[in-house]
Amino acid sequence: MVDVKKIKENVSKVTSKISSSKLPAHKHCRICGISISPNAEPRVCKDQECIDQHEKNLRNEKQMRIWMFIFFGIFAFIFLSSILRQLM
Numbered sequence: 001m002v003d004v005k006k007i008k009e010n011v012s013k014v015t016s017k018i019s020s021s022k023l024p025a026h027k028h029c030r031i032c033g034i035s036i037s038p039n040a041e042p043r044v045c046k047d048q049e050c051i052d053q054h055e056k057n058l059r060n061e062k063q064m065r066i067w068m069f070i071f072f073g074i075f076a077f078i079f080l081s082s083i084l085r086q087l088m
């Protein structure tokens with residue numbers, strides 16, 4: 001026989017687990033993953049290693065964006081010049 005009471009208990013356990021994991025607002029350090037204050041900006045803990053790593057990541061992201069921009073520019077140039085050649 002199915003134990004309805006037990007199922008209900010399990011369901012409430014799971015739902016309370018979900019809500020409790022959702023409710024206390026917190027963030028995780030992007031580098032080491034420990035819980036930090038939700039107001040922390042940037043999203044890293046106070047560990048100097050994490051701050052350094054985060055700054056390094058930011059620099060890499062910036063550089064990556066510049067490269068993407070350059071590649072996009074080259075691509076657009078080739079694309080436009082091929083269109084112009086067809087028109088002429």
Ligand SMILES: [Zn+2]
Binds near residue numbers: 030032044045
């Ligand atoms: Zn950290």
